[in-house]
Amino acid sequence: MKFPLYFSRKIAFSKDNKNNLSRVIIFIGRLSVALGIIVSLITVATGFGSKKAIKERLADFSGHITVKSVKSNSSYNTSILDNQGLDLKKIQELPDVESVQKYATVTGIMRNKHSFAGVIFKGVGKDFDSVRFKKFLTEGKIPIITEKGYNNGVAISQKIAGDLQLKLKDSIVTVFSTADQKQIYRKFEVVGIYKTDIKMIDDQFVIGDINHVRKIQDMKPEEIGGIDIFFKNVNDIDKDFPEIEKLIGYKNYAEKATDKFPQITDWISIFDTNIALIIIIMLIVVIINIIMVLLILIIERTNSIGLLKTLGATNGQIRATFINYTLIIMVPGLLYGNIIGLGLLLLQKFFGIITLNPENYYVSTVPVDLNPLIILAISAGILIISGFALIIPSYLISKISPVKAIKYN
Secondary structure, eight states: OOHHHHHHHHHHTOGGGGSSHHHHHHHHHHHHHHHHHHHHHHHHHHHHHHHHHHHHHHHHHHOSEEEEETTTTTOSSOOOOOOTTBOHHHHHHSTTEEEEEEEEEEEEEEEOSSOEEEEEEEEEOTTOOHHHHGGGEEEEOOOOOOSSSOOOEEEEEHHHHHHTTOOTTOEEEEEEEOTTSOEEEEEEEEEEEEOOSOHHHHTTEEEEEHHHHHHHTTOOTTOOSEEEEEESSGGGHHHHHHHHHHTBOTTEEEEEHHHHSHHHHHHHHHHHHHHHHHHHHHHHHHHHHHHHHHHHHHHHTHHHHHHHHHTTOOHHHHHHHHHHHHHHHHHHHHHHHHHHHHHHHHHHHHHOOSBOOHHHHSSSBOOOOOOHHHHHHHHHHHHHHHHHHTTTGGGGGGGOOHHHHHHOO
16 A cells, blocks of 8 residues: 555544544535535436426427428418328337327317317327326326227316316317318317426317317328327437438428427526536535645644654655545545435435426426436546645645644644
8 A cells, every 4th residue: 555545544544533623624524525415416416307307298298309291380280291201110110219109280269158278189199109198197098099980088288177177077169260261169078187387288288089180171081290209218309300300201390399399498408507507616615625624634734744754755745645635534525415415316306395386497396317427427526626626735735844844833
């Protein structure tokens, strides 16, 4: 074992530290490190968790990537998807693709004696990913679509149900307008109620049979308004988007889930800035505290430094000794910080103790994303950066004269 590491361990675990100033200094150092780890873990886990949760909610409702006809533009009344150049089979065979579902949408007005609500009726087919949608259900079930005849069951949002005072098994009349401005009335039964916590979705969307949309839009039985493509991992959107664009034909266009609601995308992009800012602030606080600990320890052990120099130890060896000593002091702080930080995050993850207003934050509880690599990176990063930050102040040791140090009291 090299001399600096050996001697630093002897000092760190010496019983003398329990009865002098070192005990207080060591406690302050460990406390600052623990608090830095706790705040950093909570910031990163909740920040990344919120980004991931919001992206997944957007994507799980309407597809990670949606393909529509260029004629649709921004209209909610979808135009017929062009089959020329569209290779649905190859899209489904892409490694990252989990499922593909067909749909068509049309706008309408739901009304009863209590009130009315403008809605987007999203007609889905027998390939509807009901398992993915099930997480949003709060009551009832998902309409079973066979595309044979017309299924009058619909799933409406909790917001629409509240506005129209609807409950399961209630009937509701919806008015649609055709291309030639004729009004078509449809009577639906509420079989399911969902909640995504995304206001732009919950305020508008109704899920039902695609055959109703085909009838209203005068579409043929095999025609559709678009396809929703779901990936196994939401983070694959950007990677696979160029490949999807090659397989949809030039008369159709692809749209990412994160691009459908730009105001939400802009909002969650702020998380990256906030996370970086908080991490930097906490790192600065930890480094300042650790440097203060090092300087005070050097001053307190001036006699020992003088003695080591008299015995032939070089300035480099003594500096390494005190840097190792300070880093050893940090280790319990890292350990306790991780235990407390991860403990708090696990409580939030499994019990959802802290709640949020979904109208402002798009989620009802603070989401947590526990990535082991990031957790390790935070601890290792603080330890490594602190080690480098201690090099410059450790040069104070070279200014200490052995003769004066031995006389120092």
